[in-house]
Amino acid sequence: MVKSKNSTSQVIDQIGTQERVARLFSRSIKKESKVQALHLALSMIDLTTLEGKDSSGKVKQLCYKASHLHDSFSGLPNVAAICVYPTMVPVAKKALEGTGINVASVATAFPSGMADLQAKLDEVKSVVEDGADEVDMVISRGEFLRGEYEYVSDEIAQVKEACGNAHLKVILETGELVTLDNVRLASDLAMEAGADFIKTSTGKVSPAATPSVVLTMLEAIKDYQIKTGKKIGMKPAGGIGTAKQAVQYLVMIKETLGNDWLSPDLFRFGASSLANDVLMQIVKQSTGHYQSKDYFSID
Amino acid sequence: MSKRIDIQKTYKLFIDGKFPRTESGRYIKWTDSNNTTVVNICRGSRKDFRNAMVSARKASRSWACRTAYNRAQILYRIGEILEGRRDQFMAELTLQGLTKKQTASEIDQSIDRFIYYAGWADKYQQVFSHVNPVSMPYFNFTVPEATGVVAAIAPNDTSLLGMVSIIAPVxxxxxxxxxxxxESFPLCSITFAEVLHTSDVPAGAVNILTGYRSELIEHFSSHMDVNAILYCGDNGVDKKLVETNAALNVKHVIQFPEQNWAKDEHQSPYHILKCQETKTTWHPIGV
Amino acid sequence: MSKTIKWEYSPAPEGTDRIQLKEQYDLFIGGKFVAPKSRQYFDTINPSNEKKIAQVADADQSDVNRAVASAKKAYNNVWSKMAPKERGKYIFRIARLLQERAREFSVIETLDGGKPIRESRDVDVPLSVAHFFYYAGWADKLEYAFPGRKAKPIGVAGQIIPWNFPLLMAAWKLAPALATGNTVVLKPAETTPLTAVKLAEIIQEADLPPGIVNIITGTEKTGQAIVNHADINKIAFTGSTEVGKYIMKAVAGSGKKYNLELGGKAANIIFEDAAIDQAVEGIINSIFFNQGHVCCAGSRLYVQEGIADEVISKLQKRMETLIVGDPLDKNTDIGAINSKMQLDKIKMYVNLGLDEGGSIYQSSCSLPKKGYWHAPTIFTDVSQSNRIVQEEIFGPVLAIQTFRTVDEVITKANNSPYGLSGGVWTDKGSKIFKVTKDIRAGVIWANTFNKFDPASPFGGYKESGIGSEGGIEGLSDYVNLV
Structure with a gap:
């Protein structure tokens, strides 16, 4: 099994990765291509609320926003999903009925993952029963960092099984894995164990999604596709608050994985404030005027 | 009782750590100023040079890869052996017209020159290397590195010190x-080769030819495997020839005028640098 | 499933409205722009559309004489007498002025030479500025650069600049020459004279005393007149090995000093344990940077057999994402080939590679109709014996070979008359030092490629040149040590 890094995963050079990112991010996306990118970015958002103070009221408001992003402006897509804590899944499911918007739930003792496996599996089964279309699990970083890759891998495989038909996103919490070599190895482990998506972060640890981490994960996805023919999705989460960042990530996807991944089926942004910035940019592109936050709802 | 007959020395070439006669079979009759001593000096040929070049190329990597400490010790060893051979050099230098005082001084200087450069062998890279503060997350350093094979025309007006002053820094x-x-004072060269031979200098690292400049300079400067051509002298035609031929494979050209090599200013780490390349290495700094 | 969209980048051209270009440029001699005695001018064209941009003076022997006389006078009367720290201040001033007009210079560099604006904006111009800054500070610190010796200027330097990095190479040559107290007659390349004449404007603005820098445009015969001028004390040249050899012969016996930055055919070596994705990106940078018009380009790729298929397949995919086209578009990765002559040469080599039995892969990009263009190209199934492996193509053409062992690849890497640069990619530290030590070349990039910095010396072994530019070492070629 996976024990030695060298035998399983590609090594990653940090500086080379940063330079590649800088080159990708220097693309200049203007005019029509920008409008197109902004619409695409909206449709890829997992609108997220993951706070201890979340209530059914808050979640309902967010769900309404998900399908009514900015009603005064026509032709906007809905976001891809709402991402909530397990207890909020029934609320979200009901609120989103008929919208086509998915309900994603974090699970497996999010965000730390510090619970025994059975408790995690029970939680997963419970959110799926409650109607979650997507499950965002966290890997056991402590086990990973002490080299227990097999444990991490088995855990993912069991969660995948518990998911049934629900899509599994595996959160690596890259901010705790620290090195890109670890990010790559964890990506490979997660995909081999059955992840439908790999996801950078919980949003509770800093740094969350960094461009180098995202690029490393995209390249892991590419290699996995070359090896197996399977297309795994990608979800950077946390730290992406501006339209500019979102467009830069779309450039990164396009130039690493190609147009196939430019779809909510294979790429998501985990973010709470991104949607409004993208909306402001869309309106600006249309009207030519820079926008004020006062004109965009903040659910 | 009959008088004992001296054993005379045969002056041969020094190629690949061995003492062959010239392959051409030719010789140059060398006579001292009193016409009392006659020596047959090998008239080295184009092919002798070619053979020496093959050996020098073979030796260049292994010599360059010796540790600096080891090279320093070997240079010091050359000085030691020179010191031990003092009498023989005295005799040859005297025969070549030097006064007793001049002779002693030339030998002293020659020995000291090796001691001087022995000391530099493990320091010049330290003094002339740099870590360069580039504006990117890279570790970047520059080190002088041997150019490879040097073909040299030794100073003509000294027999020992001039040649030593050229060989040691190289x-x-x-x-x-x-x-x-x-060409004018060839006697010490082969005795000096014997010193090298007993000083742990690897075969081929130093090759010494005797012969006519006019015949060999063309080949020294045009050989395509020579990395640097070093010329000592003031002959304008020769200098131009050397510089022109250097263009064939972009050789380094190093020139010294005829000069009094006894002066301290003619020993310098900058002489070592003349036959060095500059290598710069970049590597990212990351995790 | 949602449907996948085909998202393409809209054109993002850099504006040309903020640059100032005249229709005609004269020679910059003695601090003034003067009409050439020859009365001849020639056109400089934009290689991406073959349109004329401006015309520049064609300096003849009498113009060279004027420029050299002016440089000699300035050397004797002004520059060699000026306090070094004041010399430095002028160079700092040039750096600042260039920095302020960076955008304008980037656009002109791209118009005149065909390189992508991304590169002229992010590499050529900022690095040029950095060079002036770096060497400005050396002017009054030379005693620290040469322990035990005193550095004296040489006199008048004749500097001949290539067309691949017109402004940057001018900066590489001017900055150290001025810092060490020499005066200069500089000739830009025939196809790319504009940033040099614009630099002359900056030098004028900087109030540099007349004659210290003279910039004269012209053709091959102008260059020859400089090389052969009796009052020039030193030649600095960047360009082909062929011309370098011509210069060596021309100055033989004259006592002129010279430093030469010549051709290359660098080996870029990828080991099995390398970070593959970064190595692939490194290969792209090594051969497609500036359309491959780079003397240190990694034009010979050596891939260890176990990863050859993977690397080549990734390289091909990556080539497809390179954007070839309008050099002024901010998204362009590969611009125009600098001249028709160069394009013909590249095509000749590509045909030769095919004739020699090499397997070709070219990016499927479409090339503009007007102008000089060449698709990114790689060759496999070639060996050391192929001419496209041996000779410098100076274009976006990569020759790929596989290897098995470290010794084998070092031997092959060194099996070339050139020795300018090299690359090695491996995750193993000790292997890096082994390979970088054994490769006979002046600049070795380990786990990177084509990086430049004013503090970092650059120069070649063997037929790649004599001397170094950049760093402390870059001062040596402009001084006599006493």
């Missing part, structure tokens, strides 16, 4: 050398 810097000894 080999201290890890190069191998093929050198044409003074």
């Amino acid at each position: 080999i201290a810097g890890g190069n191998s050398i093929v050198i044409l000894a003074s």
Whole structure:
């Protein structure tokens, strides 16, 4: 099994990765291509609320926003999903009925993952029963960092099984894995164990999604596709608050994985404030005027 | 009782750590100023040079890869052996017209020159290397590195010190050398080769030829495997020829005028640098 | 499933409205722009559309004489007598002025030479500025650069600049020459004279005393007149090995000093344990940077057999994402080939590679109709014996070979008359030092490629040149040590 890094995963050079990112991010996306990118970015958002103070009221408001992003402006897509804590899944499911918007739930003792496996599996089964279309699990970083890759891998495989038909996103919490070599190895482990998506972060640890981490994960996805023919999705989460960042990530996807991944089926942004910035940019592109936050709802 | 007959020395070439006669079979009759001593000096040929070059090229990598400490010790060893051979050099230098005082001084200087450069062999890279503060997350450093094989025309007006002053910095810097000894004063060159032979200098690192400049300079400067051509002298035609031929494969050209090599200013780490390349290495700094 | 969209980048051209270009440029001699005695001018064209941009003076022997006389006078009367720290201040001033007009210079560099604006904006111009800054500070610190010796200027330097990095190479040559107290007659390349004449404007603005820098445009015969001028004390040249050899012969016996930055055919070596994705990106940078018009380009790729298929397949995919086209578009990765002559040469080599039995892969990009263009190209199934492996193509053409062992690849890497640069990619530290030590070349990039910095010396072994530019070492070629 996976024990030695060298035998399983590609090594990653940090500086080379940063330079590649800088080159990708220097693309200049203007005019029509920008409008197109902004619409695409909206449709890829997992609108997220993951706070201890979340209530059914808050979640309902967010769900309404998900399908009514900015009603005064026509032709906007809905976001891809709402991402909530397990207890909020029934609320979200009901609120989103008929919208086509998915309900994603974090699970497996999010965000730390510090619970025994059975408790995690029970939680997963419970959110799926409650109607979650997507499950965002966290890997056991402590086990990973002490080299227990097999444990991490088995855990993912069991969660995948518990998911049934629900899509599994595996959160690596890259901010705790620290090195890109670890990010790559964890990506490979997660995909081999059955992840439908790999996801950078919980949003509770800093740094969350960094461009180098995202690029490393995209390249892991590419290699996995070359090896197996399977297309795994990608979800950077946390730290992406501006339209500019979102467009830069779309450039990164396009130039690493190609147009196939430019779809909510294979790429998501985990973010709470991104949607409004993208909306402001869309309106600006249309009207030519820079926008004020006062004109965009903040659910 | 009959008088004992002296055993006379045969002056041969020094190629690949061995003492062959010239392949051409030719010789140059050398006579001292009193016409009392006659010596047959090998008239080295184009092919002798070619053979020496093959050996020098072979030796250049291994010599350059010796540790600096080891090269320093070997240079010091050359000085030691020179000191031990003092009498023989005295006799040859005297025969070549030097006064007793001049002779002593030339030998002292020659020995000291090796000691001087022995000391530099493990320091010049330290003094002339740099870590360069580039504006990117890279570790970047520059080190002088031996150019490879040096073909040299030794100073003509000294028999020992001039040649020593050329050879020492070249080999201290890890190069191998093929050198044409003074045409006018060739006697010490082969005795000096015997010193090298007993000083742990690897075969081929230093090759010494005797012969005519006019015949060999063309080949020294045009050989395509020579990395640097070193010329000592003031002959304008020769200098132009050397510089022109250097263009064939972009050789380094190093020139010294005829000069009094006894002066301290003619020993310098900058002489070592003349036969060095500059290598710069970049590597990212990351995790 | 949602449907996948085909998202393409809209054109993002850099504006040309903020640059100032005249229709005609004269020679910059003695601090003034003067009409050439020859009365001849020639056109400089934009290689991406073959349109004329401006015309520049064609300096003849008498113009060279004027420029050299002016440089000699300035050397004797002004520059060699000026306090070094004041010399430095002028160079700092040039750096600042260039920095302020960076955008304008980037656009002109791209118009005149065909390189992508991304590169002229992010590499050529900022690095040029950095060079002036770096060497400005050396002017009054030379005693620290040469322990035990005193550095004296040489006199008048004749500097001949290539067309691949017109402004940057001018900066590489001017900055150290001025810092060490020499005066200069500089000739830009025939196809790319504009940033040099614009630099002359900056030098004028900087109030540099007349004659210290003279910039004269012209053709091959102008260059020859400089090389052969009796009052020039030193030649600095960047360009082909062929011309370098011509210069060596021309100055033989004259006592002129010279430093030469010549051709290359660098080996870029990828080991099995390398970070593959970064190595692939490194290969792209090594051969497609500036359309491959780079003397240190990694034009010979050596891939260890176990990863050859993977690397080549990734390289091909990556080539497809390179954007070839309008050099002024901010998204362009590969611009125009600098001249028709160069394009013909590249095509000749590509045909030769095919004739020699090499397997070709070219990016499927479409090339503009007007102008000089060449698709990114790689060759496999070639060996050391192929001419496209041996000779410098100076274009976006990569020759790929596989290897098995470290010794084998070092031997092959060194099996070339050139020795300018090299690359090695491996995750193993000790292997890096082994390979970088054994490769006979002046600049070795380990786990990177084509990086430049004013503090970092650059120069070649063997037929790649004599001397170094950049760093402390870059001062040596402009001084006599006493």
